Amino acid sequence: MIETQNLSVRLAHTEAVRDVSLRFEPGRFYGLVGPNGSGKTTLLRALAGLVAPSAGEVQIDDRALSSLSLSGRAARIGYLPQTRSISWDLTVREIVQLGAQRFRDAEARADAALNEVGLSAVAHRRVFSLSGGQTARVLLARLLATACPILLLDEPLTALDPAWQRQGLGVLKAAAARGHVVIASLHDLGLAAAFCDSVYVMHDGRVAGFGTPEQVFTPPLLAEVFHLNGGFRASDDGPALHLAAHPVSSLTSLSDHYS
Amino acid sequence: MKIWIILALSAALLLVLLMGMGEVALSPADYAEALRAPGSLAGDILWQIRLPRNLCALLVGAMLGVAGAVAQGYFRNPLAEPGLMGVSGGAGLGAAIAIVLGLGLMPGAVEGFALLFAGGVSLIILAFVSRFPDRQALILLGVGLSSLTGALMALVFNLSPSPVTTAEILGWMMGSVENRSWTDAAMAAGGLLLAALMLWRVGPGLRLLTLGEDTARSQGVDLRQLAALSVVAISVLAGLAVAVSGVIGFVGLAAPHLVRGLGVRDPYRLIAPSGLAGGVMVLLADGAVRLLPTSTDIRLGVLTSLIGAPLFALLAWKSAKEWVQG
Structure with a gap:
């Protein structure tokens, strides 16, 4: 379980996240939606411990995130950033193995993750030879290979074709069903409504709505946010x-x- | 065959071949005498002149190759090279000051000054990196430090007491492993050992940086520690390389590319073969310097730059094409 209490995050001179209290349970797939600039990325980075809160704190299983060591965090939280830059032309398997490098059987875990995203056939290929959508799936596999109980994903569907947007969300839903906490920021409200167990709506750094998609996506909220x-x-x-x-x-x- | 075995064999072969090259032509009998009696004239030529020179070429090349691979891995930029941080410039400045002060003939003085100044620049970088472990900021700092050492170098030339001194500095700046002693070789070997100790544990970090700083941090990489270890290792290697041999350009840039061209892309696994490739390159260049039939000796650093500069332009061209298509 991961939760925040009165979390605020200040970036340069703007408060990107303001007084947010959230709670994410294992076994559920959470969608984080909101317009551009509403604070989704900053919230995810704060949950991952990549940006320090200006007020409040993040707790994992009732322990403060800030009290955990770097390796302690890495064993609990997997994070897929929005930017997809890869510096060197490693093979697909090598990239996915990076996710599992704390395990002895990294290669087997990488192959299992590649299988989950349907890329077993290109495991030996160089990553620069793949399309943007395939690269996005490789990076998703890298995240799955971390086997962290909490998986945070910043716009994982970018560059994916419509079929793979659905497949990708299916993979995340399956991960949640296995007991992971899965939190993904999404732009496609229809897909969020169709796949997520619960949705948090961010607006101007605050939570503008929380609940099941049906409870949250009301006409007034859709119009206002x-x-x-x-x-x-x-x-x-x-x-x-x-x-x-x-x-x-x-x-x-x-x-x-x-x- | 594994790439590093091929490179190690090439280096060993070159090392042996170059033992047979020098100003004095030795007969087979001379070699036999040198092996039997190391204190003989032939022995002196072989063990006190040629071997230290060849070892210095190998070790300086290795230092530059390793430093280049670490720089490219840490800065995630195929155009990064050991001189990027300004440490080489600092070492060059130290050596120039030693020569201007008339210490050129005092054993170890030029090297000592070069090390002292390289160390000074390294300390500035270390102080900076401990507060701002950010590679963009570090590159900016490096540009600033390089400009400063360049300006101070110009000042040294400006205030140089005589044209002879100026020529002496210029000659030293052009890079050479001629007349190097066992002390120089030991210094280079020590630097490599120190760097190896520092780089021992940067593997997972350098690899994960391939996917960006956020991913690396989320998987437990201590970016501050990684930055400090990488930058200090680059500084030690770049500073020592200049102290031992003057400025030898482009080896640090080209060696990692050579190894990448042979199929190694992992930024950590690239480091050791890149060191061997650097050693092979400088040995080859030093052999070519001895073979070229010019009336004045071509300096080693001039030759590596002459070969390296077009290579750099080619790399920039290829990268630019990728960025534009990107």
Whole structure:
């Protein structure tokens, strides 16, 4: 379990995360959604211990994150950053093995993770020869190979095609089902609604909503936070999130919408 | 065959071959005498002149190759080289000051001054890195320190008492392993040993840096420690290399690329073969210097730069193409 109490993070002169109290349980897949600049990345980096809070703290299983050693953190928290830069042209297997390097059977673990993201066939290839989407899957496999109980992912779906966005979320859901805490920042609200057990909505560094996707994605919240018209509707497969093609363009149209 | 075995064999072969090259032509009987009686004239030539010179070439090349591999790995930049941090410039400045002060003929004085100044620059870098373990900031600091040592070097030339002194500094700056002693070779070997001790445990960190600093930190890499170990090792090697042999350009840049071209991409596994490749390159260049039929000896550093500069341009060209397509 990982939680924050009144967490604030200051970056340069702006408070990117403000007074946020959250709680993430094992066995659940959490979506972290919010517009650009709402504080998702900073929150994830604070949860990973990569940026120090200006107030409050992060706790893992009732221990302060700041009290854990670097290796203690590394054994508990796996983090997939948003930037996907790879400096050297290692093989796919070597990259994934980096995730498992604290284990003796790193190679076997790397192969299992590659299998999970459907890249066993390219394990021996050089990573620079892969497409952007395949590279994103290699890095996801690197994260899975860490076998950390808590997995944090910053926009893991970027560069993935629609089929693999769903497959990737399926992999994360499966990881949650195995008992991991999985927290991923996502931009696609429809996918977040379809795959996540719970959703935190960030807005201006604060939590603007928390609950199951159905509880959270209400028309007023979608309009206020995302400037989108939409909400849950019944469909053949049960309730699903529907979003209008055009954003709410201004406050006038917002008030029109509700008048 | 493993790459490092090929490189080690090449280095050993060159070391033996170059024992047969020098100003004095030796007959087979001379070699036999040198082996039988190390104190004889032939023995002196072989054991006190040629072997220290060849060992210095090998060890200086190895220092530059290792420092280059660590610099490229730590800075995650294929264009990084040992001189990047300004330590080589500091060592050059120290040597120039020693020569201007008239200490050129005092044994060990030029080397001592070079080491002293390299150490000074290293301390500035270490103080900086302990507060800001950030590679971009370090590169900026390196550019600043290099400019400063360059400016001070210009001042030394400016205030140089005579054209002879200026020529002496210039000659030293051009790099050479001629007339090197066992002390020089021991200094180089000591530097390599020290660097090996420092670099012993940077493997996981350098490898994980391949995926960026956030990933490395999240997997338990102490970036401050990694920065300190890498930067100090680079400084020790670059400073000592200049102290032993003057400025020998481009070996530190090119050796890691040579090894990468042979298929080793792992930034840690690259280090040792890169050292061997550097040694082979400087031995080859020093052999070429002895073979070239010029009336004035071509200096070793001039030759490595002449070969290295076009290589650097080619690398920059290839990188630029990748960035533009990127």
